[in-house]
Amino acid sequence: MGRLAQTEGLTEIQDEILKTIHQFVEDKIIPAAQELEHSDTYPQEIIDGLKELGVFGLTIPEEYGGLGESLLTYALVVEEIARGWMSVSGVINTHFIVAYLLMQHGTDEQKQRYLPRMATGEVRGAFSMSEPALGSDVSAVSTKATRLEDGSYSITGQKMWLTNGASSTLVALLTKTDEGAESVYQNMTTFLVEKEAGFGETAQGVTVPGKLEKMGYKGVETTELILEDHKIAAEQILGGEPGKGFFQMMDGVEVGRVNVAARACGLAIRGFELGVAYAQQRKTFGKVIADHQAILFRIAEMATKVETIHTMMVRAARLKDTGRRMDVEAGMAKMLASEYANEVVEDSFRIHGGYGYSKEYEIERLMREVKFMLIGEGTSDIQKMIIGRSLLKDYKL
Numbered sequence: 006m007g008r009l010a011q012t013e014g015l016t017e018i019q020d021e022i023l024k025t026i027h028q029f030v031e032d033k034i035i036p037a038a039q040e041l042e043h044s045d046t047y048p049q050e051i052i053d054g055l056k057e058l059g060v061f062g063l064t065i066p067e068e069y070g071g072l073g074e075s076l077l078t079y080a081l082v083v084e085e086i087a088r089g090w091m092s093v094s095g096v097i098n099t100h101f102i103v104a105y106l107l108m109q110h111g112t113d114e115q116k117q118r119y120l121p122r123m124a125t126g127e128v129r130g131a132f133s134m135s136e137p138a139l140g141s142d143v144s145a146v147s148t149k150a151t152r153l154e155d156g157s158y159s160i161t162g163q164k165m166w167l168t169n170g171a172s173s174t175l176v177a178l179l180t181k182t183d184e185g186a187e188s189v190y191q192n193m194t195t196f197l198v199e200k201e202a203g204f205g206e207t208a209q210g211v212t213v214p215g216k217l218e219k220m221g222y223k224g225v226e227t228t229e230l231i232l233e234d235h236k237i238a239a240e241q242i243l244g245g246e247p248g249k250g251f252f253q254m255m256d257g258v259e260v261g262r263v264n265v266a267a268r269a270c271g272l273a274i275r276g277f278e279l280g281v282a283y284a285q286q287r288k289t290f291g292k293v294i295a296d297h298q299a300i301l302f303r304i305a306e307m308a309t310k311v312e313t314i315h316t317m318m319v320r321a322a323r324l325k326d327t328g329r330r331m332d333v334e335a336g337m338a339k340m341l342a343s344e345y346a347n348e349v350v351e352d353s354f355r356i357h358g359g360y361g362y363s364k365e366y367e368i369e370r371l372m373r374e375v376k377f378m379l380i381g382e383g384t385s386d387i388q389k390m391i392i393g394r395s396l397l398k399d400y401k402l
């Protein structure tokens with residue numbers, strides 16, 4: 006796009022990857038998005054194309070068959086894809102988080118077993134913390150993994166809101182376990198649950214009941230997951246040791262926040278593009294509406310918001326890539342990107358007048374999709390808690 010949301014200091018390889026993805030979005034995603042979204046159809050051809058481009062293995066190290074790229078490259082790719090259609094970025098997001106969890110916390114055997122097949126997209130990941138009675142408050146997890154006499158575990162419980170719940174074959178699943186620790190946070194364990202793709206009983210004691218009907222974010226399925234005495238080997242504990250699940254999942258959610266910020270940036274960029282184009286075509290009172298100062302100012306504000314959130318998102322990703330702390334920066338980027346994207350898309354919607362309410366116009370879809378940015382990987386209230394608490398420690402009197 007024009008001069009907005011540019012990123013300084015990228016390597017030649019990063020530039021090349023982004024050009025390729027941009028072209029793919031222009032040729033394959035944008036022309037197909039409206040129809041697939043309105044009919045809630047899984048974008049299989051697009052996903053096959055992304056597999057061929059290596060996107061499923063973008064951040065997976067080369068030794069496991071991936072491209073070994075940074076979080077920044079990933080985030081910029083996600084921004085491009087979400088600009089075309091946010092749902093497609095949802096297909097790769099949980100996969101990326103599960104790959105990240107394996108890379109950071111998996112045993113050597115787990116890495117060998119899953120990462121090469123995740124890099125090709127043959128194994129696809131889903132990430133499952135939420136339950137019907139919990140989202141923000143992860144300490145309330147009730148799905149229980151009970152240790153059996155032979156050392157294996159039995160998992161029973163109900164999980165909610167699994168993005169890619171049906172298409173995935175590997176679920177990083179947070180459970181409660183009895184580790185005898187005083188803190189609830191040390192009595193949680195992440196399991197790597199293998200299952201078949203599809204609906205119904207997809208593994209022994211693992212059922213994916215059906216697709217949840219959503220306001221937007223269509224095409225990609227979001228499901229429940231029912232576990233009834235699902236028997237699982239202790240080797241399927243992420244990292245091999247119980248009691249670490251909460252900390253592992255929070256680590257995954259932190260990079261997930263940069264990813265949601267990137268998706269929000271993509272939606273804001275597209276919202277801006279649609280608004281600025283429409284403003285130069287529609288005439289009222291004898292001139293194009295861009296020549297009314299109210300619209301001009303709106304365009305200026307939208308562009309400023311796009312620049313701000315892109316910059317914050319890039320900074321958070323770069324901090325992570327250089328091994329520095331980014332809890333505050335990822336929280337800020339996620340919070341502001343989702344709030345600003347929401348405002349930019351709404352401004353674009355207003356610029357469209359009545360046509361913005363028509364399903365024929367892309368902005369109608371963006372209006373529904375952008376709402377999810379306010380919720381996924383923690384609401385703005387939760388980001389404020391993370392940012393505020395962390396800063397109180399840093400600025401302690």
Ligand SMILES: Cc1cc2nc3c(=O)[nH]c(=O)nc-3n(C[C@H](O)[C@H](O)[C@H](O)COP(=O)(O)OP(=O)(O)OC[C@H]3O[C@@H](n4cnc5c(N)ncnc54)[C@H](O)[C@@H]3O)c2cc1C
Nearest residue numbers: 132133134135139140141142166167168380382383384386
């Ligand atoms: C389409 C979709 C896809 C999803 N995909 C996944 C997925 O793949 N994996 C997964 O695990 N989860 C997923 N989720 C779940 C998502 O992460 C949660 O919905 C989100 O974290 C919010 O939790 P909640 O819905 O339980 O809201 P609640 O936690 O019940 O919050 C309700 C309201 O209370 C506010 N609130 C809560 N606690 C506080 C507090 N302490 N202080 C101030 N305000 C507070 C919240 O900000 C919110 O406004 C998905 C959700 C949706 C809608």
